[in-house]
Amino acid sequence: MDMDNEVLRAIRERRSIRKYRPEQIKDEELQAVLEAGTWAPSGMGYQNSYICAVQDKETCDKIRRLNGEVLGNPEADPYYGAPTIILVFSKSDWHNTVKDGSLVLGTMLLAASTIGLGGCWINRCEEVFASEGGKALLGKLKVPEGYEAVGSMSLGYPASPARAPRPRKEDYFRVIK
């Protein structure tokens, strides 16, 4: 069995991308990323998450601003100018809300990097969708009743090569035999 396959390499080589080209990604690229997200493991296999990709400029700009407000700087764009923003919501009344949503995001980040796209996990979505401005967006985003925001990602074509990775820390893992 190959101990260094395409998938292990992709896992090692994925980087967070914080600078994007302005043009929108292709529909089939977005679909590949979203479909990958649906195959993330989920607690009991219940698929208790909902993924919403936003490409409409007005809505994207609102999300950028709301997220910046949580940062204390509404003019900042925490999505680094990425033309697509993907939000992940998971069922609230469920013991795996954050775990399930995180796996969906992690899976999409990896998938994106393997088809030439860049992505970066963006936090503060809980606060964004607890705010009045965020709540007003839930209908437009078609978020199902009883779901809450777990996180989000920026998505687009990388504008510059990613930074070299930091070395992995010492004693990241141990084996007890």
Next chain:
Amino acid sequence: MDMDNEVLRAIRERRSIRKYRPEQIKDEELQAVLEAGTWAPSGMGYQNSYICAVQDKETCDKIRRLNGEVLGNPEADPYYGAPTIILVFSKSDWHNTVKDGSLVLGTMLLAASTIGLGGCWINRCEEVFASEGGKALLGKLKVPEGYEAVGSMSLGYPASPARAPRPRKEDYFRVIK
């Protein structure tokens, strides 16, 4: 750009494995899984997780029992007889504890499936390591001070083919253009 590459296929084809052969996996297989885990995205790139693989039978059996106790059935083996148990801990005083730990586990589950191993996310670790029996294990597992359990996984050679996946739910994702 290929919209159906090895990684996208691996993501779609990974299944949770709930039946294992008794023999231990090879060291290089375990190392490949653990190393993959260290490359999971982490908040701010801070690598605030710690991964502990347990193969020592006595310790594994203790963990099985403690986890079963949380279930209300100490004789149950929630790890399905898997010869390796991997635990993930993340820094407590940190806004991304559960998210970071989840991404480490998700990455290892995917990595394992690509080298012929089976894995399954196993919950209840928060309760296990809040119990007296769990606390007594922290030293042996060399868990750094200030870290808490996020989750775990069973790992081994699959004893039988995985179930066919459930179809993905309708409206798992939407695109707002």
